[in-house]
Amino acid sequence: MKRLKSIMLAACAAFIAIALIPTQQVSADSAALSIIPKKNYTIEAGKSAKDTLLIRNLDTEKDLNLSLRVVDFTYSDDSGTPKLFLAEDAPQTTWSAKPFLTLPQTVTIAPKASKSIEMGVSVPVNQGAGSFYSAIVYSSSAPEGGNVGLNASGVTLAFVDVPGEVKEDLKLEQFGAYNPAGDKKTGSYVKFATENPKNLAYTLKNSGNVTEAPAGTITIKPLFGKERIISDINPNKSLALIGQARTYTTCFKLQSSEVDFQGGSAKTTACSDSDLWPGFYKLDIGLYYGQNGNRTQDLQGSSWFIYFPVWAIIVLILALIVIGFFGYRAYSSVRNKFGKSKKSSHRK
Template sequence: MYHFRRLVAAATAIILVSNTLPVLAQQAPSGSGISISPTTSDFTIARGQAQKLDITLKNITVGNITAQAYINDFTSDNSTGSPRIITDPNKKLLTSIRDFVIGLDDVPLKKGEQKKLSLALQMPANVSPGAYYGIIRFKAVPAGENAPESGEVALSASVGTIVFITVPGTIKEQVQLTALHVYNGKHEGTFFFRKPTDIGVEVRNLGNGLAKPFGTIELQDMFGKSAYNYQLNSTTPRGNVLPGSSRIFINQTKNISKPGRYTVMASVAYGSGSEVLVLDKTFWYIPGWLMVVILAVLAFLALTAYWSYRHHRLSLKRPHRRKG
């Protein structure tokens, strides 16, 4: 009977697998994708002047494609600095680069082919000083026999390069150091049973240009000794904070080994570095095992006090014998 059940189970599995494989084969996409470089470009272009933007595209799919070109505006997510792309073509921001990009067209790419595009970034003579930005995107659409027919939708991957343009002039530079954050993983707090892993520095750009904050973040223990320090926004190029938005720069922290109170001290500058913003934040690290010990000691002291008080009350109630 046992062997018969095993044979039935094996036969059932074979039937299920044989029926599933054709379905998976039908659902597997042919795959359309592009690689792009650079992913970010930063320019300073005066009024009435132009600069060249070179973009390299490569077809990394199994067939021929057309790289359809788009320009999208974006806003900040007010946290990580990742762009929130605005896909509505009818919505145009005042900071858009759409009118400044010249020579952008769809690009045919054969299998494995790589092409270099040269676009012009032309700033009008009457453009206002400040920051302009957008993302130039390319969507891979199958070409030739694999091209989608009329009424069909092709599920294709897209890539893009983010373009930042600063037009020099009278630009308002104002940055606010709004908050410091301490995290253990994704959890923020000021009292930790596990070692904090990251420090976040929140900066808000109140100006109309691109803010690139920098500075020193120092971690001090309860005795005022430096436990760890690092340079804020030290990448090349430095990360931007868009006008009217906030960004939290998160970095890993180290050397939190002993229990106790710690203080994060931030000294942040921007622009030419003539103004330095200072902010500090205190947090506690009490390991779980130490908290258990502390609670046990407190419980012992509370019980000891209770029994001492109870013994004292009972001793007062006892009758005293008279002498003689």
């Protein structure tokens, strides 16, 4: 029994040590430029539209001198991070919106002031249906090929959808519980989790000629207890670009909080612990997608994962030790009694 007590004390100490490991916090600085990050247009072939780009200089002392140019972009990985083609001789992509967009090449904005820049979007009369997109790059110095983080002050992504009969083809490649990237370049799907899971994810491959913003629900089914439904698994209407295999992440549970932002307050949301009990969980996903004027299509999928935290593993091990200990004692007791009765019968 003394040995059993020492094992239990050591296990509890290990569990407490794991629970007290501190988490790291990450902060980010804001730039001196405020722009609209994304513009969406639906324009028929042969027609055009006028729009404005609002640019704000957050600097309180200096003028903001910007050069503007349109470049193409694609995806850099399975997230939503765009990869800009900044080189002057970069070939034009098949989905480029550069021929559609007109805007001034330079702009100067006074300190703490805003300026609206006129932009034209014109689709040629013989343009076929599909999605087209490019990026408007705002540079505080002459733009050169290279790392966008060194030269560009900001980027607005411009998406132009030309209605008509298009090719829509999304495939569900993977789905399940998910560990975010952390220090790694990409995250990973998990089947067995020892920490309370916060994220679910699904990876879609877009083989069509239009961008897609899927919508749908995920159902979480435990072996025992009530199922849980996540009703909006793409709340930001994030796009899967042409040719991209994009991984969308969603939260088991959302937590809202107020944060200080530029002298005021803003509401932010983040994933929190799922509050799941240890056990086996089945996952079902139902997705639908489709451009306006085209048939809505759906995707179905299923997966599973096991959540078994460290404390549950410790409890299970201790339970097995206790069961084994008392089981062995019971077995020894029965064997001794059976042996004694057998010896007494032989003597008779």
